[in-house]
Amino acid sequence: MVVNQAFRYELGPNNSQATALAKHAGAARFAWNWGLAERIRKLQAGEGTTNAMAQHRQWNQYKRLNAPWWTEVSKCAPQEALRDLDKAMKAYFSSKAKGSRRVGFPKFKRKEVKDSFRVTGSIHVGVKSVTLPRIGEIRTKEPTNKLIACEARILSATVRREADRWFVSLTVEVHRSDPVPVKGPMVGIDRGLTNFAVLSDGCIIESPKALTKGLRKLRKLSKEVSRKQRGSKNRAKAKLRLARHHRKIRNQRKDALHKATTHLARTKLVIVVEDLNISGMLRNRHLSRAISDMGWGEFHRQLAYKTAWYGSQLVVADRFFPSTRTCSECGEVEKEVPLSKRTFVCGACGIEIDRDLNAAINLARYVAVSSTETQNACGEESSGRGGNLGETGLDRGEQKPSRQRLDEATLWEAGTGRQGS
Numbered sequence: 001m002v003v004n005q006a007f008r009y010e011l012g013p014n015n016s017q018a019t020a021l022a023k024h025a026g027a028a029r030f031a032w033n034w035g036l037a038e039r040i041r042k043l044q045a046g047e048g049t050t051n052a053m054a055q056h057r058q059w060n061q062y063k064r065l066n067a068p069w070w071t072e073v074s075k076c077a078p079q080e081a082l083r084d085l086d087k088a089m090k091a092y093f094s095s096k097a098k099g100s101r102r103v104g105f106p107k108f109k110r111k112e113v114k115d116s117f118r119v120t121g122s123i124h125v126g127v128k129s130v131t132l133p134r135i136g137e138i139r140t141k142e143p144t145n146k147l148i149a150c151e152a153r154i155l156s157a158t159v160r161r162e163a164d165r166w167f168v169s170l171t172v173e174v175h176r177s178d179p180v181p182v183k184g185p186m187v188g189i190d191r192g193l194t195n196f197a198v199l200s201d202g203c204i205i206e207s208p209k210a211l212t213k214g215l216r217k218l219r220k221l222s223k224e225v226s227r228k229q230r231g232s233k234n235r236a237k238a239k240l241r242l243a244r245h246h247r248k249i250r251n252q253r254k255d256a257l258h259k260a261t262t263h264l265a266r267t268k269l270v271i272v273v274e275d276l277n278i279s280g281m282l283r284n285r286h287l288s289r290a291i292s293d294m295g296w297g298e299f300h301r302q303l304a305y306k307t308a309w310y311g312s313q314l315v316v317a318d319r320f321f322p323s324t325r326t327c328s329e330c331g332e333v334e335k336e337v338p339l340s341k342r343t344f345v346c347g348a349c350g351i352e353i354d355r356d357l358n359a360a361i362n363l364a365r366y367v368a369v370s371s372t373e374t375q376n377a378c379g380e381e382s383s384g385r386g387g388n389l390g391e392t393g394l395d396r397g398e399q400k401p402s403r404q405r406l407d408e409a410t411l412w413e414a415g416t417g418r419q420g421s
């Protein structure tokens with residue numbers, strides 16, 4: 001199968017290259033801000049929306065009069081920025097549909113905050129270098145052997161500044177051998193309230209320790225920035241320290257997530273997670289929570305492509321599936337389980353079980369439950385979940401691979417979800 005994959009390297013540009021990189025990032029930001037202002041003007045004037053292509057044509061005229069530096073940068077940088085803007089606008093408008101995850105209106109970009117740009121076209125990779133259009137051959141700080149070895153076609157290069165360093169992320173097309181189905185159990189994963197996630201077999205994925213420790217320092221550093229006088233050298237230094245720390249935390253989180261998702265995709269046959277919209281409901285204002293929110297989206301994203309790579313399957317439970325309200329022992333569905341309750345207590349059988357573990361076990365049974373229901377769907381109404389759970393569910397504590405052969409159709413059915421509850 002052909003998959004898109006990203007390879008990321010730190011760049012070691014010389015002075016003039018660093019200037020060129022900053023110029024490109026500036027051009028991308030300028031085009032984004034121009035495009036956004038233009039879109040807002042159109043919306044306010046009642047002229048409706050536009051698209052990336054139309055904006056690019058308009059940009060080509062605009063730049064000659066208003067952006068004299070346009071000849072110094074690759075035309076890709078503004079063009080790709082306008083494409084990104086188009087995507088961001090579309091995401092915003094489609095998020096207005098009922099029940100979708102909220103997406104904010106695109107924001108104007110500020111100088112030196114998340115500087116980045118993307119180029120396409122003739123990009124080459126040397127043993128320890130990357131050649132970008134208009135900028136030339138830039139040294140990379142790590143060897144690029146792995147990328148060269150897979151003889152991939154390079155689709156695009158995204159360059160980002162993180163604090164005082166530059167990184168390039170190359171999106172490439174790679175041929176991967178078709179995966180053999182993983183031999184392993186079916187697991188449900190529930191987002192934990194204290195831990196990052198809880199698995200139906202009782203395993204816990206902890207939030208990276210560095211994260212919790214790092215947050216204290218993050219607060220301290222951001223206070224330092226606000227205490228320093230605006231525009232002063234000391235403020236700039238404090239800002240750099242803050243940005244470096246942000247980068248460190250981000251990398252640690254990414255690392256931990258990659259380890260967890262690779263392990264899961266390689267060892268479990270089916271992984272059931274709850275709908276992102278549902279986990280979004282747990283959102284609150286704490287910083288740690290915000291960071292873990294981002295992590296959860298990334299967790300889903302990584303699981304989605306890694307399960308395809310390694311031959312396992314990801315199932316997203318229907319948002320109406322009452323994973324937190326159902327008793328994993330007897331199948332009784334409670335009316336309400338307040339967030340403050342850490343333990344699930346069943347009104348019917350009296351079992352007491354950790355709230356997240358209970359939900360994870362229910363999720364692990366999701367495919368079995370919903371496929372049984374699907375079979376019943378055309379006949380009478382299915383007779384409550386209790387019976388079904390007993391027959392097809394997994395026993396807590398012992399993980400068995402599902403007894404039924406799960407063909408793609410069943411999974412698809414389950415993934416797109418009929419309404420349960």
Ligand SMILES: [Zn+2]
Pocket residue numbers: 327328329330331332346347348349350351
């Ligand atoms: Zn019960």
